[in-house]
Amino acid sequence: METKKSRIGVYPGSFDPLTNGHLDIIIRASGLFDTLIVGVLRNDAKKTLFSMEERVELIAKCTNDIANVKVEMFEGLLVDFVKEKKAGTIVRGLRAVSDYEYELQMAMMNKHISPDIETIFLMTDINNSFLSSSMIKDVAVHGGNIRGLVPDAIVEDIYRKVKKI
Ligand code: PNS
Secondary structure: OOOOOOOEEEEEEOOOOOOHHHHHHHHHHHOOOOEEEEEEEOOOOOOOOOOHHHHHHHHHHHHOOOOOEEEEEEOOOHHHHHHHOOOOEEEEEEOOHHHHHHHHHHHHHHHHHOOOOEEEEEEOOHHHOOOOHHHHHHHHHOOOOOEOOEOHHHHHHHHHHHHOO
16 A cells, blocks of 8 residues: 655754744745744854744744644754654755855755755745845844834844843
8 A cells, every 4th residue: 555655844044033034935835845844953153142942932933823834943964853854855945146055055065965855945035035034133133123024923022132132
């Protein structure tokens, strides 16, 4: 008897914090897999505005209505996390040509380490193509308007956080 393979995808990133660009990729990628795991990198060497737990919580808050999306943290090699989760595909978003070199290098390195794991790219929606977590933090720190750039549910969390620094 043939068993149907469950397709699991991993969308990895720092998500410091989640932007509307990330959320758009999550929504679209969730339609391509039985389960989409948003993998949030724990990297103690990299200084982040939001703690690991906070980043996971912000994403969960914005995705809890999408039944097949799970948010989990990972550390170490991405491909090891992908294998541990029995996933076969890494999903990344591409905004502009400037993202391409870094993304290509990363996809090739992951392919070199783990030839069975594929990376697929979704083009960021044109309206989100200028968004980055670092610019959003910068705008928020200086009191600018971040509404429409990040999900409504986390706008106040971001303002509250930047006020503390
Ligand atoms: O949102 P980001 O910071 O662009 O995401 C980068 C991320 C987390 C996907 C990348 O840094 C990563 O996979 N780190 C885990 C370490 C790893 O696997 N390195 C080898 C491949 S580059």
